[in-house]
Amino acid sequence: MSESRKNIFQVRWIKFSSGERMPFLVRISTGIPISSAMYWIIAHRRAGGRQPNTLCNELRALMFLFLWADARGIDVEERLREGTFFTLTEVIDLANVCGQYIDHILSKVNVDAVHSLKCIGKSRKKRASIKSSEKRNRLAAVRSFVEFTSADILSQLSPWPHRWNFYNDVRDQCLGFIEAQTGPAPKHSNDMGMPEGLNPDTLARLRSVIEPNHPENPFSPNVRFRNYLLIRMLIEAGLRRGELLGIRVSDCSLGRDATIAIHRRPDDPDDPRLYKPSTKTAARLLALSGRTSELLHEYVVRHRSKIPGARGHPFLFVDVTTGLPLSLSSVNKILRKIRKKFRVCLITLPPIC
Numbered sequence: 284m285s286e287s288r289k290n291i292f293q294v295r296w297i298k299f300s301s302g303e304r305m306p307f308l309v310r311i312s313t314g315i316p317i318s319s320a321m322y323w324i325i326a327h328r329r330a331g332g333r334q335p336n337t338l339c340n341e342l343r344a345l346m347f348l349f350l351w352a353d354a355r356g357i358d359v360e361e362r363l364r365e366g367t368f369f370t371l372t373e374v375i376d377l378a379n380v381c382g383q384y385i386d387h388i389l390s391k392v393n394v395d396a397v398h399s400l401k402c403i404g405k406s407r408k409k410r411a412s413i414k415s416s417e418k419r420n421r422l423a424a425v426r427s428f429v430e431f432t433s434a435d436i437l438s439q440l441s442p443w444p445h446r447w448n449f450y451n452d453v454r455d456q457c458l459g460f461i462e463a464q465t466g467p468a469p470k471h472s473n474d475m476g477m478p479e480g481l482n483p484d485t486l487a488r489l490r491s492v493i494e495p496n497h498p499e500n501p502f503s504p505n506v507r508f509r510n511y512l513l514i515r516m517l518i519e520a521g522l523r524r525g526e527l528l529g530i531r532v533s534d535c536s537l538g539r540d541a542t543i544a545i546h547r548r549p550d551d552p553d554d555p556r557l558y559k560p561s562t563k564t565a566a567r568l569l570a571l572s573g574r575t576s577e578l579l580h581e582y583v584v585r586h587r588s589k590i591p592g593a594r595g596h597p598f599l600f601v602d603v604t605t606g607l608p609l610s611l612s613s614v615n616k617i618l619r620k621i622r623k624k625f626r627v628c629l630i631t632l633p634p635i636c
Contacts, residue, residue: 289389290311290350290385290389291310291311291312291350291353292308292309292310292311292317292346292349292350292353293308293309293311294306294307294308294309294339294342294343294346295307295309295314296339296557301550301552302550302551302552302553302554303335303549303550304335304550304559305324305325305329305335305338306324306335306338306339306342307320307321307324307342308320308321308324308342308345308346308349317349318360319359319360319363319428319432320342320345320349320428322432322435323345323427323428323431323432324338324341324342326431327427327431328341328427334549334561335549335550335559335561336558336559336561340420341424341427344420344421344423344424344425345421345424345425345428347377347380347381347385347388347421347425348377348424348425348428350380350385350388351376351377351380351381355373355376357369357373360432363429363432363433363436364436366436366449366450366453366454367453368429368433368453368454368456368457369457369460371460374457374460374461374464375464377422377425377464378418378422378461378464378465381418381421381422381425382413382415382418383413384413415466419465419466422461422464422465423465425461426458426461426462426465429457429458429461430458433450433454436450437450437451437454485625486518488625489514489518489621489625490515490518492624493510493511493514493515493621494511495507495508495511499624501620501621501623501624502617502620505603506603508581508582508586509582509586509600509601509603510617511578512575512578512579512582513527513600513614513617514617514621515575515578516543516571516575516579519571519572519575520543520569520571522545522569523562524560524611524614524615525560525561525562525611526545526560526562527560527600527614528560528598528600528608528609528610528611528614529545529546529548529551529560529561529562529598530543530545530598530599530600531597531598531599532583532587532597532598532599533597534546534599535579535583535599537576537579537580538576540570541570541571541572541573541575541576541579542568542569542570542571543568543569543571544566544567544568544569545562545566545567545568545569546562546566547561547562547565547566548562549561553596553597554596554598554608555596555607555608556607556608556610556611558610558611558612560611583599587599587601590602590603590606591605591606592605592606592607593606594606596608
């Protein structure tokens, strides 16, 4: 692309009457899902039990294949259907594109096929390369898509053995090219002695500052109690954001031996949030301290019950203005304020997943 251009692809969500959400890769000009990508994500990836957010990430990764192909004048579906696939030069070019930020790709990739390997300037002092792990994820999505889509085509060639053999040979060669560019995952370096959480002094100060009446509390008065409980539960129970926001009032068993139940509720029809939080780990029962149990009871009875709209859904943590379930972006803002207050000391506050 010799000049800046806009991304012509987008991942869009569709919600079915059952409450299930599904992402689809669409061409913005038509709003119609790309059929081959739709078949791959439904018949292969969704069938494997992957969460909707994971499917969305995989489609975003696959989008780089179609973005690259559009810039190079390549019809991906036609290539796979006819069995020409991609040459080694094309796969190297694709791998280069998969290693860059999308904004950089849109402004710098040269659409001239003759100069296809010059998609990113080699002499740039400040490169726009992404992490190698993200590049591997994108190429892995591309390989999975090519392998699955071509397997369907290959199965239709079984009545013609010579055509089947020829198609299969070219297919294996192309998949080998992609796998070579993906490369093996790097070996983990020795992480013995690395910090596993907050040091005792920082944790003690955090617990003190988030008290609603503390003079250094960074939050506005109307959200201090909610945020105090929220952060306390993140620390005490070791919860992820998605697990925390998925807790319902009915999941809390208070009083003596208080507990909270963490459930997996994919595509919860009671959840009105566009970006639904999800639980990545197995369902489990977590014990709460006596003090946290008291705070949780106080929040439900004296705070949440008085917020308009909060009774319209079962979720524990709510927006203090609308009463709607608290969003992931709102929790991110809370954590950013805490990190800003404690600078680099809170990089491990809770796992951000």
